[in-house]
Amino acid sequence: MSVEFHFPAHYHRGPDVAQQLAKYCQQLGPKAMVLGGHTALKVLKEHVGEIANASYHWFGGVCSINNINKLKAIAETEQAQVIVAVGGGKALDTGKAVAVEMGLPIITIPTIAATCAAVTPLSIRYLDNGHFLDLYHLPSAPQVILVDTAILARSPQRWLAAGLGDTLAKLYEYRSLRHDNSIVIGDKKLTAFTSQLCFDLIQTYGADACHALNQGQSNEALEQVVDAIMLYAGMTSLMASGAHATIAHGLFEGLTVNDDVREFGHGLLVGYGNLVLLALEQRSDDELIEAIQLAKDCQIPTTLAEIKPDWSEAELDEVYQATLATPDAQLLPFKVTIESLAQACQRVDALSSRV
Structure with missing residues (x-):
């Protein structure tokens, strides 16, 4: 090989x-x-x-x-x-x-x-x-x-939130791909390390970095998450031989079929997709609520209504169909249907209202 x-x-x-x-x-x-x-x-x-x-x-x-x-x-x-x-x-x-x-x-x-x-x-x-x-x-x-x-430090806040959402996916999606118990060696071990490092830095510094950006000032927190978003996340992608994205990115790709969402922001949509991925994996309510709280701290959307307030059933169905047609969505170790994807989105929305 x-x-x-x-x-x-x-x-x-x-x-x-x-x-x-x-x-x-x-x-x-x-x-x-x-x-x-x-x-x-x-x-x-x-x-x-x-x-x-x-x-x-x-x-x-x-x-x-x-x-x-x-x-x-x-x-x-x-x-x-x-x-x-x-x-x-x-x-x-x-x-x-x-x-x-x-x-x-x-x-x-x-x-x-x-x-x-x-x-x-x-x-x-x-x-x-x-x-x-x-x-x-x-x-x-x-x-x-x-x-x-x-x-x-003088850029719009929403784009830092997008970076945080996209970078959190490095861990969530990598973990969803490692569905067996195989030993992690070589490049995959480095990918595992950098994806966890990205998550840890955002969990520690994400909220403070958002505050720094609101003040228009760079500080250690902003520097740490910028390196996570660009350098360490980039390294995670570089070292991930084979596929390294799943349905969080698939949902982003599906959402872009809607013209109202097209310019919303890649990482913001992926950030929401992370939560849907956790729901599809049948993670516990406690784990999902913890992930939703981190997303909110980082100003990542946690409901479909934050992305677009007036979804019609036909529009959502179009998004779900487009999502499932993407290559990324095919990589999960379990089958996802329109019904299970819709239910996962509904579960995330419901739990978000409790945070």
Whole structure:
């Protein structure tokens, strides 16, 4: 059996580390194409100014094949030598895909702590309308990751909550995949360790990190959970040979078929999906209530109504069907039906009202 891992070359976290962008562009390029969301590009320019030999482009709003191809054409015309992706997961995923398909190095600068997208050799692709398309596995991880906590401390609270929800899934979903009693060795042992580390850091520092973000200030709690969200969660994904996501991510994919939910946030939906996974596993009420309390402390939604207040039965049925059709949902060691999925959501909603 052979295994292959794609690690990032350089991870730098701290206040004002984005100011080193010009240095890294000079080393890797120096002609850079910087792409991201409108807000992220503005934040980057305010924080570090405009760098020499660089062009700036909106990434298109969604990581779709069409947007990737449009940006590739621009990069080819401009003869870019390095891609810089700045923003949230969709912008970072778009930049990674563009860089890999062009054979160029990539620098990622997350402006929100919403996912581990800055670190991983993976892009989540969507259709142009925002519906989930597929997981695009890339042959290499980013060359440089600049995690600027001064920028992250001023980002919207909901995106930190999204990062916390997505990172908690590293333990919940890993545990659901390890349904036998086989000995955990090698890379799987490291995956087990990092997924538990992510959970422990969030359990210890998550609420305080949310408070720090509300104050617009970085502190040790924020730094610890940022490393959990990006570095340790990224390592968990990198070291998880084979599948490492189940129905928490499957439910996220299913929920994106609803246009009202499409922009709600990957990690926020996964965070709710974690609770549904626990219910599907028939965890005790006490364990579910403890998980719901942690989710609430981290400002993760714990009911369907927090995601969308006016679900119709037809809309929910569409979500459940789409969820069960995803590859991630097929990986649980037990069969999930529309009825059992609906019952799990109802149980989580009912227990949430008691917390």
